[in-house]
Amino acid sequence: MSSFFSWDLVWEFFPKILSALPVTLLIVGIATFVGLMLGNFIAFMRVEKIPIVSQIAAVFVSFIRGTPILVQLYIVYYGVPSLLQAIQIDVSSWNKIIFIYITYGLNTAAFQSETIRAAILSVPITQKEASIACGLTKSQMYLRVILPQVVRVALPAFGTTTVALLQDTSLAFTIGIVDVVGKARAIGAVTFHTLEGYVGAAVLFITLSIILERVFDLLEKRMNFTEAKKTSFQLPSLSLIKKVQKIGIQKIETN
Amino acid sequence: MMEVRNIQKRFGKQEVLKGINMEVAKGEVVTLLGPSGSGKTTFLRCLNFLERADEGSIVLGETETIVNKANAKEILAHQRQTAMVFQNFALFQNKTARENIVMPLLLTKNKTKQEAYELADVLLEQVGLSERQDFYPSQLSGGQQQRIGIARALALNPKVILFDEPTSALDPELVGQTLTLLRDIAETGATMVLVTHEMKFAYEVSDKIIFMENGQVVEQGTPKEVFEQTKEERTKAFLTRFTNQMAR
Amino acid sequence: MMEVRNIQKRFGKQEVLKGINMEVAKGEVVTLLGPSGSGKTTFLRCLNFLERADEGSIVLGETETIVNKANAKEILAHQRQTAMVFQNFALFQNKTARENIVMPLLLTKNKTKQEAYELADVLLEQVGLSERQDFYPSQLSGGQQQRIGIARALALNPKVILFDEPTSALDPELVGQTLTLLRDIAETGATMVLVTHEMKFAYEVSDKIIFMENGQVVEQGTPKEVFEQTKEERTKAFLTRFTNQMAR
């Protein structure tokens, strides 16, 4: 591939590629955030089979998963503004990257919701029963009991999708926003050398992938729940003694 | 205090509860006895709406809840006035022993952190697990998990506490202690329904005994009536081993 | 038959087993007693390599396995000669009651399908669950699951069966039956190590009693020696409730 590929060009292009990283990170960051919030909400609605909402959610997920993201971008980019115009809201002054955030946010939400749903279903029913018996509300149950146990199951799949998303934001380029892959393509268009730009992008993505993995490893360990906590909430013993007296139940004597 | 009317429950074609009636006065301890598979656990679960019975109603305090009509809000209100200790412990796997007690207090009783932690510490002390407070359930022995389950239920200070075999994983020493504990609780006016296979325990702690078989109440009365003046043949057969033991 | 030498086990900094020795002769029933958290379950788990002890060795039949050196093959061979009944039942959730018994027979004992199903049917009959054979564990009551666990272990006909609180979820009638069952098994020459909180059961079924506390053996001997000529104060205190009960 001598004439097609040279390391010199990789180094030459790399700073330019790197300069587009913030755009990519912002898109991925926002999409992941929206995806997690909305994805959790959708998963919750579907697992709990909340009438109407869960059907709407199912159609939404099916549509988003089933259609190319390009088509979704078209709907968001052209359809939504004209709809809003009909109700007298003018969004023409919005930065176009907002439409990219919305599109990727919705897209991520649909895919993540299925991952989260799968993980929720893997939590033993006894955990739900314990919450009910303690009188927790549904949302308390999800936030405090189910979700912490879901993390370990959902994390690996979540990690792959997130890294994949880094490479996928290139849709932004079709409407003129230059992310990492877009930059590689733009360079390719000017210099006729695409390979080197992509290699630079790959180096970036691999680095991010490694960082993300480290973070997830830590999370996974924390969510393991098989090792005693090191630190814990401690109270002054004085108040403890007072409380004992107040409650007035005798301490049970051993033996 | 609590009145249960005609609770029926089916799993598919199989009738597991065939119309159970029960009355529990405030501060009373009612024990359910009966052979394995007779529906005791299912009954307790119905009382707490973990399982929705097909028929019947439950009166708790002043409010009657008709089981097959209750909405989510009524059910939650009902559940907040009851607590349950599970046969399989059912502790929150992602919480330490102490957090298992603290969390429900913070979320359902509007306690301050300080109050919740203090109460938890007292209860941990009572069940003899202060040292293990920062362990996760998966690191605790069966008996230790059982005791955390009991402590969690007690912390909630509900109108009625439901116990499913609270002593099954406990050693004799702890059974004795738990007996004392339950009696103390009963004295503070709490009302309890419990399932146990420990006859001696049932005999000592209960105000009323209900003997179930095959999803039906066969016999009920005070411990004395049921154990010593047993009316039904079925109950007699069941109790043989215990009475033998007492006679030794 | 089985000899256990100096088994030690640590979880992090905490020493749970501090060097346990035990000898079990063929056909003998050895019972472990001890307060909650004393390490009984952990010890049984080490005997079956579910947990790998840090130190010690286990002799089974003619082969000695040094726990911290054993390779996968030796461990598997060891596990195939032992069976275990769990405190939390540990049935395969994706198999019906009957399949839970049949599967190990087909996979580890090279039985034909016919043989395996016949044996399973006999055992289901014995534990009184023929009717429930096609239920999944999640559809069975605690006692029913417990009995399937026992049947599964028995089906394997191992050199040693380890029982962890085999009667905790059983009602008195079944406790009686299980007692008879275990005795029958013992008579066929099977060797058993069991953990139980049922003193009467221990007294009646065991050839030897080992009293553990804090990861150490405090006292051991025949049931008579341990229960009636108790040497150690600690054991005496522990047994109080039972002896009270016997004395009634």
Added chain:
Amino acid sequence: MSFKFEVMFQSLKVASQYVGTTLFMAITALVIGVILGLGIALVRLYRIKGLSQFFQAVVTLLKGIPMVLIILALYLIASKQFDVWAKSMHWSLRFKDFNMVWIAVAALSLMATINSSEIFRGAFAAVKPGQFDAAKSIGLTNLQTIRRMLLPQAIPISLPMFSNLLIGLVKASSLASMVSVVDVFAAAKITAQQNYRFLEAYVAVAVIYWGISLVIEKIVQILEERMSRKLRRAIL
């Protein structure tokens, strides 16, 4: 915006003839990916020394390499080297006649392998330790444990994630146009090139993809209901 339904239907008609190609690539990749991914996940679950760390590194690395680069590199390498190899091996096959679908399938399989291995890893974490105890206590070998206990319990959990993956593969298979494979997406675009009615073509693609997804969803849903019913009340 004006939208011509006739144009869309025309695209739909042409593009739908390529559903076979698209499905072939996606499903082949899925099958390969599931097999290899399962292997990797098992190696990591059982912490096989060396291999486990090796796969962990490989997965992390491959995750970061864009599919486009992989396809490009495969194409360029194959087009330069294949004929040389083929000659030295005395094959009569030449790059010219080589079916490009396999380059796409190779790249998609890589994506499927990475995804599957991580999906399985998560699902394995959901199987309760007690179940492994049960398997060991009756002396099942590792293989037996995997086949009889682990997979039957992990697969129902992972099904929704696999439907994500398969749908993702269907969409990703449009990258095959990078190596001259005409799939649903490319076919629709070809119909648009005369009149530049791309919107209609995209909608046609969306309709086809959604149709495929609905079928996948339905199948997965049926499987899910069947497989996980018995596990719903699983304890410990």
Added chain:
Amino acid sequence: ATESAADSGATEIKVGTGNEALPYAYLDENGKYDGYDVAVVKAIDEKLTDYTFTFEGADFPTTLSNLESNKVQMAAFEYEVNADRQEKFVYGDAGYVVWDTYIVSDPDAGTVYQSFADLAGKKVYATTATNQAAMAETYLKENPGAFELVYGEYNNEQIVQAVTSGAVDATLAPKYQVDNWNRSFNENLAVGSEPVHNSDAYLLFNKETDPALIAAVNTALEELKADGTIKELSEKYLDGDYVPE
């Protein structure tokens, strides 16, 4: 108008163009729009003090959609005349570039092809949804089975590799592009002596765009053509005079 004109109250006009269509419209190394089409529009901008033009890059179909939905009011992206588009948009009066497409091949591996007729039985690569693909299809419609059209979305590297390795026999491209390939990858691909297709590209407007703007742009472009500015730009960007009469 220059940049400062924005402050002086000139109307801002958004112009749709391409991101990666060298040499016509692309983002340069600094992320600025550059290329022949862009330069032409900039030249017009200079002349019109009442307007300032800003660029809005997208891909080819998206730019059309942008124009249709009035996200941009004008488009400069090598648009040729076609009936469908004439219905939806307003074309500028004058073409500003000719599109000459040649057959490209590797003389080392075979022959140089002059016309579609020479390609009988050969494999010809064209990128999906481009002019080249469309013209090949048109020829094939009249002469079914004349050659095998290989669709794809190749990168530059791939196209060159495909032609030199013999995976395909030829491809279609404008001359400047072939020169670029040869320069970038040290190859010596060749083109036929005559183009196989030519057409002109025009500016494109939204139907609702202010007629005054359209008129102003048309006049400005005529003037620029007349005074040779456009020819200069063509020579600068396209290495030759590609200005239509």
